[in-house]
Amino acid sequence: MSLYEISSKKIIVPQNLAKIPVRAEYDLIVAGGGVAGISAAIAAGREGVKTLLIERNGFLGGTATAAAMAIFGAPYSHAHGIYREICDRLIEAGGGSLAKTCVVFDPEVFKWVVLEMLNEAGVTVMPYTVVVDAILDENQTVRGLVICNKQGQEAILSKVTIDCTGDADVAYYSGAQYQKGREKDEKMRPLTLIFRIGNVDFEKLKAYTDKHPEKFSNQPDKNLFDLENNAIRLFGFFEELEKARSKGEITGDIHYLRFEGGNVKAKTLFLNTTRVYHKDGTNAEHLFQSDVEARKQIDELLAFLRKYVPGCEDCVLLDTANNLGVRETRRIIGEFIFDEEHVASKTLFSDRIAINYQYGLVGAPMHSPDGGEGSMKDSRERGGVKAFLHGYSLPYRILIPKGINSLLVAGRCLSVTHLGDHWTRPMPTCMITGQAAGVAAALAIKTSLQPRDLKISDLQEALRSQKINLGEFK
Numbered sequence: 001m002s003l004y005e006i007s008s009k010k011i012i013v014p015q016n017l018a019k020i021p022v023r024a025e026y027d028l029i030v031a032g033g034g035v036a037g038i039s040a041a042i043a044a045g046r047e048g049v050k051t052l053l054i055e056r057n058g059f060l061g062g063t064a065t066a067a068a069m070a071i072f073g074a075p076y077s078h079a080h081g082i083y084r085e086i087c088d089r090l091i092e093a094g095g096g097s098l099a100k101t102c103v104v105f106d107p108e109v110f111k112w113v114v115l116e117m118l119n120e121a122g123v124t125v126m127p128y129t130v131v132v133d134a135i136l137d138e139n140q141t142v143r144g145l146v147i148c149n150k151q152g153q154e155a156i157l158s159k160v161t162i163d164c165t166g167d168a169d170v171a172y173y174s175g176a177q178y179q180k181g182r183e184k185d186e187k188m189r190p191l192t193l194i195f196r197i198g199n200v201d202f203e204k205l206k207a208y209t210d211k212h213p214e215k216f217s218n219q220p221d222k223n224l225f226d227l228e229n230n231a232i233r234l235f236g237f238f239e240e241l242e243k244a245r246s247k248g249e250i251t252g253d254i255h256y257l258r259f260e261g262g263n264v265k266a267k268t269l270f271l272n273t274t275r276v277y278h279k280d281g282t283n284a285e286h287l288f289q290s291d292v293e294a295r296k297q298i299d300e301l302l303a304f305l306r307k308y309v310p311g312c313e314d315c316v317l318l319d320t321a322n323n324l325g326v327r328e329t330r331r332i333i334g335e336f337i338f339d340e341e342h343v344a345s346k347t348l349f350s351d352r353i354a355i356n357y358q359y360g361l362v363g364a365p366m367h368s369p370d371g372g373e374g375s376m377k378d379s380r381e382r383g384g385v386k387a388f389l390h391g392y393s394l395p396y397r398i399l400i401p402k403g404i405n406s407l408l409v410a411g412r413c414l415s416v417t418h419l420g421d422h423w424t425r426p427m428p429t430c431m432i433t434g435q436a437a438g439v440a441a442a443l444a445i446k447t448s449l450q451p452r453d454l455k456i457s458d459l460q461e462a463l464r465s466q467k468i469n470l471g472e473f474k
């Protein structure tokens, strides 16, 4: 025990506490065990570097499991690399269903499948541990991380670190430049607490959806109700929501239902429907306020489901996700900033780390921070404009934070614009950028080069041998 010097302005840390014990040394630390971090760690482990994956939760998956977001938003037909392998392993384990536009999976199966894959790649996993600081030397080189768990604060040293925290925590602790939210006003996309209902009468709901196609989105990626295949992604009940809103039965900014994943045999459905606006997912107070607001919305939505949705009359609330789903917070400023414009122009970057495919609409913002998603003014969700499959290339430079050495970033917090993130934040792309970061980190470690100094042709060769598609657009 140590005595602190305490004043209302600052706490002076006693000398013996200022010495943080070094617990271990790794070639590579991956911070954050979401889909990006898992892929980065597997990729690096397979390249033979000693890799540690640190995760604050007691299980892996991040948004895919902790936020219960059970859909990979890109088609298997165009899947490659570790993304494709994870799909195959999920299907083999009975926890994955292929649809034309996406892959629906069981988050519980995902948790186990990825642990097996990490184990096979020789990665050490350290769950229940939060990264609280980055260790930088005088050359702005990240030399390791300070972690905190039940054993207190410890340091872990590394040659390279990959930030896959979603919120760019490591880059932020390193003093890297970043931006938050929309460029003009820093507003961020809404937060969502996904919830799961049970005792759904699927036959009745299916009969209704077949009889009333006008009540549901006409977009190929949002109108999927394949009960035999256990593949569900259905957006609709727009009019019913407006009716309930006019009666004061729904008080939140909610204008449609989104059924996304579930288990037909177990009569369960996940709903990605709550929306909490004007909050910052890196602010603990905001997170708690969002949680409270989302729970109020769920209470109202349960009454709505029982009253207005055929087949859900007797539904019960099974659970809510462990963590709020956070769509947008910090994005690093990297050596290059990727934008939606690069998707529209099909820019074929010479330093590309992948050719990627994603359903979407250029020029039609999604999950606007202004609210009103799914309302009459939202032509995207109301089906006025048609989504289709876009192919685009991703440059290596968006993984490299400006001015910081020995650090790479992957997943949601890449160097992209607010609109560009529509094309990088879906889970399949996060897995691809994670894998690319893992391979790049391994190459940098083996050649003793800074990640930004790697020879691009060497990196691309290593990525090709890990089955990443780098060729021309399909």
Ligand SMILES: Cc1cc2nc3c(=O)[nH]c(=O)nc-3n(C[C@H](O)[C@H](O)[C@H](O)COP(=O)(O)OP(=O)(O)OC[C@H]3O[C@@H](n4cnc5c(N)ncnc54)[C@H](O)[C@@H]3O)c2cc1C
Residues within 6 Å of the ligand: 031, 032, 033, 034, 035, 036, 037, 054, 055, 056, 057, 060, 061, 062, 063, 064, 066, 067, 069, 071, 072, 073, 074, 129, 130, 131, 132, 164, 165, 166, 167, 169, 191, 192, 260, 272, 324, 325, 326, 327, 410, 411, 412, 413, 425, 426, 427, 428, 430
């Ligand atoms: C509600 C919602 C719906 C979505 N719908 C879809 C969809 O239908 N299809 C699709 O493909 N994508 C969807 N997305 C987007 C996609 O799920 C995410 O962008 C993606 O999963 C992000 O992956 P990630 O690995 O970059 O980050 P995360 O999933 O956020 O993972 C980050 C991990 O790091 C851990 N972590 C964070 N900070 C620390 C720290 N300081 N120390 C230790 N660990 C830390 C977290 O616990 C987490 O496990 C959705 C997102 C949300 C929020």
